[in-house]
Amino acid sequence: MATKSFVDVDADSHFPLQNLPYGVFRIPNCAAEPRPGVAIGGLVLDLSVVASHGLFDGPILSNSDCFQQTSLNKFVGMGRPAWKEARATIQKLLSCDEPTLRDNSSLREKALLPMDSVEMVLPIVIGDYTDFYSSFYHAKNCGLMFRPDNPIPPNWFQLPIAYHGRASSVVISGSDIIRPKGQSHPVGKSPPHFGPTQKLDFELEMAAVVGPGNEPGKPMDVNEAENHIFGLVLMNDWSARDIQFWECMPLGPFLGKNFGTTISPWIVTLEALEEFACDAPNQDPRPLPYLTEKKSKNYDISLEVAIKPAGEEQSSVVTRSNLKHLYWTFSQQLAHHTINGCNLRPGDLLGTGTISGPVPESLGCLLELTLNGQKPISLNNNSTRKFLEDGDEVVFTGFGKGNGYKIGFGTCSGKVVPALP
């Protein structure tokens, strides 16, 4: 297989020929519908053009309209054989040895668009969004703050704890986040405080995009669950801590979360990430049989969070973590989610929960970094943060480091704008 594309790709680019992540884009000020694309260097390959020129010539895709859709749901629902065939076709088409696009300037100009000329939209229609709680360090740190005598409840080590989030408020990177209003804990006998949240936080997460899904009543086998994951995105599960802590007893987070969740536009496939596979942490106690994997696998993906205050040129990196710190694996999450017969559908989104690492510089949210606002952190411009301020832009990046290239997720960013009057 060729490892170079005829498209110029910077050594620092997240999108070399080895990556080929999928997204959905539209052309600004153009009536045409959004359509699927693949990133290569600074360009986007328009898959609807590739398809309409009959270039998907494999047995599964040659007669499919999956790339003439406004979302990737149909394609991700087709499963791994279709994903492999698409990847092989696209990798060949973009390789330096292949003349089809390289030597046909009119087709090339139609099919390959500058990334900065397109607008990315949500790549999938999300039927259900689930958020897990799979980082041991995050669970421990939060527990120590709020339940010091019982920081990690015993169920945490037996099952990947999760709750349902809100699908309607998942937005694409670049969308503004309006500071939410709500109730927070009353002081003494007064009524609850009401107003814009004073504890707006990010949560560093990644999320799996579900592929084929399962029928109601038919759990996924943990050793086959990987075939139900199309790929991963970066995710910021914005949180209003004061709202969350007041509302969450006894049914869990609700308005403290569902005002906005940002995902990165490019879905990086598990195939592209396979070279970063690494052993998952040892699990003690040993999980029940339905959660026991033949091989328990994480991915070595470096993650970084930066805050860029309003009007500043420079952003400040506030944490560096890694996907490999997850205690519960994606396969275990899917097996657990479906063990009761719950049906997942193509395009469902499964968040990891905040990915905190073992050291203070690797904590995945301000709640942990500042000890719930008690210990502000410093930014490059000499300001400090307990929680996010209006105008702050929060930028996540993530990538795996290959031999001479990066396989990355681009960025997942959002700016905090003031609460509406």
Place this chain on the structure above:
Amino acid sequence: MATKSFVDVDADSHFPLQNLPYGVFRIPNCAAEPRPGVAIGGLVLDLSVVASHGLFDGPILSNSDCFQQTSLNKFVGMGRPAWKEARATIQKLLSCDEPTLRDNSSLREKALLPMDSVEMVLPIVIGDYTDFYSSFYHAKNCGLMFRPDNPIPPNWFQLPIAYHGRASSVVISGSDIIRPKGQSHPVGKSPPHFGPTQKLDFELEMAAVVGPGNEPGKPMDVNEAENHIFGLVLMNDWSARDIQFWECMPLGPFLGKNFGTTISPWIVTLEALEEFACDAPNQDPRPLPYLTEKKSKNYDISLEVAIKPAGEEQSSVVTRSNLKHLYWTFSQQLAHHTINGCNLRPGDLLGTGTISGPVPESLGCLLELTLNGQKPISLNNNSTRKFLEDGDEVVFTGFGKGNGYKIGFGTCSGKVVPALP
């Protein structure tokens, strides 16, 4: 306005001319797509036929394809003016004085189908499903069982507590419910128990179907929230108590709920229910301004749950409750849900939570009726129940009692089938 239809309607029917609930149906063994219909007596009025014959002749609906859809989402998203226009047209068409359908036998046979010849399907595509916890009696009874020193947390009186449920597993009345498997609380130092739930329960709820919804960042005013509710359905939020209690710390219920939630096929509009409006309970402490209504309104809807064991002819009524017992109103639920900017979309489903009343015979789930299995209840066939057994069919009914007629919801039923091997 005429109060009688040319269609014969039994005095006991849930579907007189005063009701006109909306559903979506298909003809079994027929390739045609599902289409919207309205119930009248024992018949279903096919709205796609009414529309294709140009009989929706009002200004909003005459050029709309909202009744040529496979779900009601487009229609419910159009808002109250469209709903009023549709109701006026349908009520006129079906009235005893109106010849259009009454005297045209070929059109009448095309447009009016026996209810038992059609199969009802989910009337809406549910983007998000939220479940509230709005019955004081339910909250108190559950709290007394599990947190006797603090049965109702103080937030309960300040806000309508809710959590996100699962949209993918909402099913239509008549669907079997497969007994879910899962983990439950370990005894001593052993691993958690694993197997089919031993505490399968129903939860007697109703749910609101959201109409037009709101833009992200723009809360609904509590005094206008009613215009965002298209209508109500009966809902059984099946629950596996052993799974739920082991998993729910600290993020709330998940697999204990998301294996199945059953709704009744007919959405009864708020307009049809208006004559059953009644005062909501007095709220003390007084809610914050964003939850304070000019007029706080419940509906007097009698609710009943019956269990029909496998092989029995007779079912046993196990509870009788009423929607009027809700502490938090639907309008308050919508205002709270959106106060942080969360966007609701047409077709979203908002469950009330279990509707328990003040007396022992009005408790809305077996958990309460049997004190978590400690005090079995007796059925007509002399068997007893701590929780549901395989083969049990659970049937909810609900109606308001008008002057000489009932405005009802039909039934919401489901049968428990054994866990898969």
